[in-house]
């Protein structure tokens with residue numbers, strides 16, 4: 001039983017009883033943690049407002065015997081205000097949070113994942129693009145050891161005519177081996193560049209000459225992550241409606 005400090009992104013929150021709120025956090029040092037903020041719904045405290053989903057915060061928590069830690073102090077690092085005003089942007093940010101909620105394990109420290117999330121939210125705050133979400137999903141899968149095979153046919157190893165992508169295989173397939181969904185050479189190239197660390201240049205190009213390959217990559221990255229999580233992402237369903 002102890003008091004600790006950490007930095008965290010609020011993934012989601014829900015009501016507990018009359019006055020309390022439970023928040024799911026992804027922290028820098030302690031992985032995914034659930035904490036209870038006591039009394040925040042009774043008093044209109046700043047404390048509660050600081051724990052809205054999406055916020056990047058510095059927290060102090062008390063870890064007792066239960067699975068739920070008690071949040072004792074919260075300071076805002078960033079609220080990512082620009083992501084909150086617009087429904088599409090907000091849904092994209094939510095998709096990142098939902099992916100981390102689904103993939104991260106309770107109390108399993110993962111600093112790489114934490115930094116990836118904060119960076120992706122910052123990038124999305126600067127540039128509203130579905131490719132930021134797609135890139136995050138692809139990198140998240142790679143981080144989980146599930147990097148899609150994009151260089152050669154998953155089945156026969158040829159580099160020529162890669163025309164399909166199969167979610168079960170998690171890789172591209174040539175014309176002879178094809179199954180799953182069709183994929184364009186441009187989309188394969190875009191995914192290779194994103195996973196090779198080239199998201200910055202991909203985004204710069206997209207802003208001057210948008211291509212259909214972006215939409216294709218967004219759909220494929222979402223399908224891959226949902227395949228891994230074995231469920232649909234709620235926030236993506238919201239995005240599909242906007």
Ligand SMILES: [Zn+2]
Nearest residue numbers: 153156174177
């Ligand atoms: Zn093949």
